[in-house]
Amino acid sequence: MKITRIETIPFAIDYTKPLRFASGEVRTAAHILVRVHSEDGVIGTAEAPPRPFTYGETQQSIAAVIGTVFTPGIVGLSCLDRETIHAVLNRTVGNPTAKSAIDMAVWDVIGQSLRVPVTRLLGGYTDRMRVSHMLGFTDPAQAVTEAERMRDVHGITTFKVKVGRNPIHIDIAVCRALRDQLGDAVDLYIDGNRGWTASESLRALRAMDDLDLTFAEELCPADDVLGRRWLAERSPIPLVADESVTRPGEVTRELLGGAAHAISIKTARTGFTDSQRVLFACEGLGVEVIMGNQIDGQVGTVCSAAFGSAFQSTSRRAGELSNFLDMTDDLLAEPLTIRDGMLPIRQSVGLGVEIDPEKLTRYRQDRSD
Known part of the structure; x- marks a missing residue:
């Protein structure tokens, strides 16, 4: 279960109507898909939703902190080394959704590897x-x-x-x-x-x-x-x-x-x-x-x-x-x-998350047309 790569994919999908509330409004789900890759070929998946008006995070900041700060300290660790992974994450203040997406993707790798649902x-x-x-x-x-x-x-x-x-x-x-x-x-x-x-x-x-x-x-x-x-x-x-x-x-x-x-x-x-x-x-x-x-x-x-x-x-x-x-x-x-x-609740191994590749291609924001 050794971690070999952490992938961040920005994507954006519109809401049918804005959700408005006292601290802001959301018109588009401009999120980050986080994938943790293991040496066994297992890929754990989670979602990081930026909320700049609540936590100060953006799509760009989530991708940057994962790519430049978290990944160098986590790649090479086993997914079972969860406390060590959290020690790496917690050296950096803030960034709660970036940290959480990595954590949940790691649990997904563990569940898939053990052939057990995360729940x-x-x-x-x-x-x-x-x-x-x-x-x-x-x-x-x-x-x-x-x-x-x-x-x-x-x-x-x-x-x-x-x-x-x-x-x-x-x-x-x-x-x-x-x-x-x-x-x-x-x-x-x-x-x-x-x-x-x-x-x-x-x-x-x-x-x-x-x-x-x-x-x-x-x-x-x-x-x-x-x-x-x-x-x-x-x-x-x-x-x-x-x-x-x-x-x-x-x-x-x-x-x-x-x-x-x-x-x-x-x-x-x-x-x-x-x-x-x-x-x-x-x-x-x-x-x-x-x-x-x-x-x-x-x-x-x-x-x-x-x-x-x-x-x-x-x-x-x-x-x-x-x-x-x-x-x-x-x-x-x-x-x-x-x-x-x-x-x-999905009873598939891991989290049971299967991404539609065509939809990901359609909505991802990091490609040039």
């Missing part, structure tokens, strides 16, 4: 995940229409609603319309992407107190230390930390500092190895977790679902696994399907 290597708890769908900034009528379509076509009954706009009554109106039109048969929670102050957040939560929201995620800025603690002490529902917990140490800081009650785990930023560390810390403290979404394509969704299904704690609640449905196309030879609100 079983991780824990193997269940063979399916219940799905939550993210609703971006829009007006009440359009939000209801999209949610009804996801419910009627795919059976999805859990929705995360992007909030954080000013004036706050716009977001309140969207949430109220969803509850009024969809009834009590759906679960709703909100995500502010750091768009409100602590006082605005509390005002909004009080105004929506009758809507039976499940969670509220990252309503105010990650560095608003006292404001976040003040809000957590007063919030009528659990607060989920997301962008503020990009590393296991930050999870500890947010929880012990009293700024959050639950944690969003995203394999796109903590891979499989650090996601395990985050999960086990949360389990030890009795803290709930949610499987989040980095607006992943189908490759990233396969990774998130493989991890989420591996453990009882991560599969307890619906995972954010459906936003690839808003893409005009994808790279997988066998596309993912969501039925009855569930995403089946």
Whole structure:
């Protein structure tokens, strides 16, 4: 399982509509396909989604740090030397999605080499995940229409609603319309992407107190230390930390500092190895977790679902696994399907990722025509 090469391929696939939220908007999945090659001819695959407005990464920076910083220290190591690989990655600060894609591709090599699905290597708890769908900034009528379509076509009954706009009554109106039109048969929670102050957040939560929201995620800025603690002490529902917990140490800081009650785990930023560390810390403290979404394509969704299904704690609640449905196309030879609100977990060896070569040729950005 010795690593011989790490390949980075930039690709871009448009979304059918922009996903808008408080910290930015995404119109195109301009991601990096990461491939770890082993001496046995096995190739592990993962996806790195740049989010410059969240982590400061771009397509160019991910390819550069992998090619010039990480690869020289990793090539020649065995994929089983995971702690040594992480020691190399962790000598460099930041770059969470670049590090995570390498980590997950390494796990894919191990799974393929051992002829075992990665989800079983991780824990193997269940063979399916219940799905939550993210609703971006829009007006009440359009939000209801999209949610009804996801419910009627795919059976999805859990929705995360992007909030954080000013004036706050716009977001309140969207949430109220969803509850009024969809009834009590759906679960709703909100995500502010750091768009409100602590006082605005509390005002909004009080105004929506009758809507039976499940969670509220990252309503105010990650560095608003006292404001976040003040809000957590007063919030009528659990607060989920997301962008503020990009590393296991930050999870500890947010929880012990009293700024959050639950944690969003995203394999796109903590891979499989650090996601395990985050999960086990949360389990030890009795803290709930949610499987989040980095607006992943189908490759990233396969990774998130493989991890989420591996453990009882991560599969307890619906995972954010459906936003690839808003893409005009994808790279997988066998596309993912969501039925009855569930995403089946692939039981092929490794991650079960097979890239369609024609689609990769069509969407890759590093070739000259």
